[in-house]
Amino acid sequence: MPRFPLALLAAAWLTFSSQAPASQQTAKDTTLIPYPETRRGDVSETLFGETIADPYRWLENDVRNDPEVADWVERENKVTDAYLETLPQRAWFKDRIRGLMDYERFGLPTKAGGRYFYLRNSGLQNQAQLFVRQGLRGKPRLLLDPNAWAKDAATALDSWKPSDDGKLLLYSVQDGGSDWRILRVLDVKTGAPLADEIRWAKFTGLAWVGDEGFLYSRFPEPKEGETFQARNYNQAIYFHRLGTPQSADELVYATPDHPDYGHTAQVTQDGRLVVIHSQIGTDARYEVHTVDLTRRSKDGWKPRALVKGFEHDWRLVDGMGQVLWFVTNQDAPRYRLVAIDLAQRAPQWRQLVAQTEETLEQATIIGNQLVLQYLKDASSRALVFGLDGKSVRSIALNGIGTAGGFGGKPGDPETFYAFTSFNRPQTIYRMNLATGQSTPFASPKLLFDPRDFAIEQRFYASKDGTRVPMFIVRKKSVVGAGKPVPTILYGYGGFDVSLTPGFSAIRMAWLEAGGAFALANLRGGGEYGRAWHDGGRRENKQNVFDDFIAAGEYLIAEGITPRDGLAIQGGSNGGLLVGAAVNQRPDLFAAGNAAVGVMDMLRFDRFTAGRYWVDDYGYPDREKDFRVLRAYSPYHNIRPGKDYPAMLVTTADTDDRVVPGHSFKYTAALQAAKLGNRPQLIRVETRAGHGSGKPTDKAIEEGADVLAFLAQWTGLKLP
Structure with missing residues (x-):
């Protein structure tokens, strides 16, 4: 079910790195292009006995509605653009990234009514197109082309779901990178749009109710001028009947006494039950209700409580009749598979597959079998079980990497899954469920040889002795040379998000240039279940920074990177990570990229989805949490007089997940402090958001x- 994550970018931004030794730079690199003047206000607050200055609070204002903020952004971008234009490496990277992105890419197929729906990008298209074919070997037909939706290609197809008979397609549209969605419906046979249109959907699932309509989640329409800033409260689930206006939609589930609750709906594959998940924040702690659609004409939208109390994760696998399967961490911090029969007088949970040493991520029912996906040291493993929970076989995957998909329905003879790794773009496989045989459905044609690159997984000790895994990727020729090379260290460490191996054309350009890439699986993520997550949040958040710093020290000590050749990068919660690590150890890093980061930890809960993040960060208005947040908040802990690494802060004007004011304020504070001779710059993208939906052209430029x-x-020396 959709969650309310901080970072969509946890996996999407696994890239980037650097080139010309910090030791060779001088003051002229920054003084030739002086920073723009930034007005310093006199705002301050007394919080729990401490006076907190916030001189750049005016930069929190929406750049679209405040001319002063818009002027500041324009002046900052001019300085940054002028500096970047002087870099000789820019043209080489742009050309190589473009070349590496120019290959045919496919998404996982979805089968409905004998039709197969899938995404395809021919190579350098700004947005992937949606195709449909009749039968597995039918002729592909273009169904949706988002590239024609906006002149700047910043309007994207977000998610989509065909009706069970494959005759209709429900899809969501994302504009300018915003989290808001517009829902529309298409006649698949004719390609003609229906008149139906839904506004103000956000963090929503797409759930068909037969062929009469669909369920979706929305928030109240925001007040004028607050669309991208106001906090999101009172999410509710509605039913939209096809052919009627949105104003006639039926309220299905809401909690007006608890406006902070969020709600999403799913419908089981047989169309019998609606399963409603409710949550408070970003933690995977849910209440679950069901609605029996066979009784709707009599009972209406009458919910039945299945799980009360926000204590555990309950991931719906599927349902048949009155039986539901879930993956849960109740009494199993690394998750187990359970089922319940609602037809019983007193339904009881029964365990089908017990917890193992590996973390169970998800399960699906296809045909008469269950496919369970596990994480073993942040790499995928897939196993097949019978519906009774008895083991059948394992699915052979292509080494260290990430598998995903395994979708389908009870009774299906096949399933599709994807596999990717640091040196392998996503390949789509079709698996015959009767034989277990997997065959390629769509394989990319590569412009490089994956065998030229070495992937290692190592384990290092953090400050408190905790054993932390890290992937290291280099050319085999670099490994053979035995010399340290400039390295990008990437991390996230939060919100129960697991970072796993995946391909990035941008990162591949760095590797081809002779650099190394390291991905540290920090505490706060979900790689090892609940304990790993708990070990890196709230009062334990410092463990994440310690893990990241220890990773950098390990890379230097092991001769992977020279001391003046280590760059760090992270997006969203990872942007916070970069900001905090740089404040704590500015001597360790030569350069950093903090992307769309949460930088003011005392005010993050004041905007859009920020209020959800208290599960990981704590509450700024509670003294115990305030003390923790105050100690590492990037904006509040910049250290004037210290030599800082070169910093490039990146954000976007339509980011309504982590509002750009975080990056604006942080950059202004960096530029105002005396931090040595290396530049402290910000790059602000226009008509873009937190990451999803970004056109290919903009991704290449950035x-x-x-x-x-x-x-x-x-x-880093270019080839």
Whole structure:
């Protein structure tokens, strides 16, 4: 079910790095292009006995509605663009990233009514197109082309779901990178749009109720001028009947006495039950209700409580009749598979597959079998079980990497899954459920040889002795040379998000240039279940920074990277990570890229979805949490007089997940402090958001800018 994550970018931003030794740079690199003047206000607050200055609070204002903020952004971008244009590496990276992205890419197929729906990008299209074919070997037909929706290609197809008979397609549209969605419906046979349109959907699932309509989640329409800033409260689930206006939609589930609750709906594959998940924050702690659709004409939308109390994770697998399967961490911090029969007089949970040493991520029912996906040291493993929970076989995967998909329905003879790794773009496989045989459905044609790159997984000790895994990727020729090379260290460490191996054309450009890439699986993530997550949040958040710093020290000590050749990068919660690590150990890093980061930890809960994040960060208005947040907040802990690494802060004007004011304020504070001779710059993208839906052209430009900046300060020598 959709969650309310901080970072969509946890996996999407696994890239970037650097080039020209910091030791070779001088003051002229920054003084030639002076920073723009930034007005310093006199705002301050007394919180729990401490006076907190906030001189740049005016930069929190919406850049679309405040001319002063818009002027500041324009002046900052001019300075950053002028600096980036001087970097000789920029053109090489742009050209190489473009070349590496120019290959045919496919998404996982979804089968409905004998039709197969799937995404395809021919290579450099700004947005992937949605195709449909009749039968597995039918002729592909273009169904939706988001590239024609906006001149700047910043309007994207977000999610989509065909009706069970494959005759209709429900899909959501994302504009300018915002989290708001517009829902529309298409006649699949004719390609003609229906008149139905839904506004103000956000963090929503798409759930068909037969062929009469669908369920979705929405928030109240925001007040004028507050669309991208106001906090999100009072999410509710509605039913939209096809052919009627949104104003006629039926309220299905809401909690007006608890406006902070969020709600999403799913419908089981047989169309019998609606399963409603409710949550308070970003933690996977749910209440679950069901609605029996066979009784709707008599009972209406009458919910039945299945799980009360926000204590555990309950991930719906599927349902048949009155039987539901779930993956849960109740009494199993690394998750187990359970089932319940609602037809019983007193339904009881029964365990089908017990917890193992590996973390169970998800399960699906296809045909008459269950496919369970596990994480073993942050790499995927897939196993097949019978519906009775008895083991059948394992699915052979292609080494260290990430598998996903395994979708389908009870009774299906097949399923599709994807596999990717650091050196392998996503390949789609079709698996015959009767034989277990997997065959490629869509394999990319590569412009490089995956065998040229070495992937290692190592384990290092953090400050408190905790054993932390880290992937290290290099050219085999680099490994053979035995010399340290400029390295990008990427991390996230939060919100129960697991970072697993995946391909990135931007990162591949860095590797081809001779650099190394390291991915640290920090505490706060979900790689090892609940204990790993708990070990890196709230009062334990410092463990995440310690893990990241220890990773950098390990890379230097092991001769992977030279001391003046280490760059760090992270997006969203990872942007916070970069800001905090740089404040705590500015001597360790040569360069950093903090992308769309949460930088003011005392006010993060004041905007859009920020209020959900208290599960991981704590409450700024509670003294115990305030003390923890105050100690590491990037905006509040910049250390004037210390030599800082070169910093490029990146954000976007339509980011309504982590509002850009975080990055604006942080950058202004960096530029006002005396932090040595290396530049402290910000790059603000227009008509873009937190990451999803970004056009290919913009991704290439941003990737080249970031890599060239990091390359300038770490000493990477281009081929």
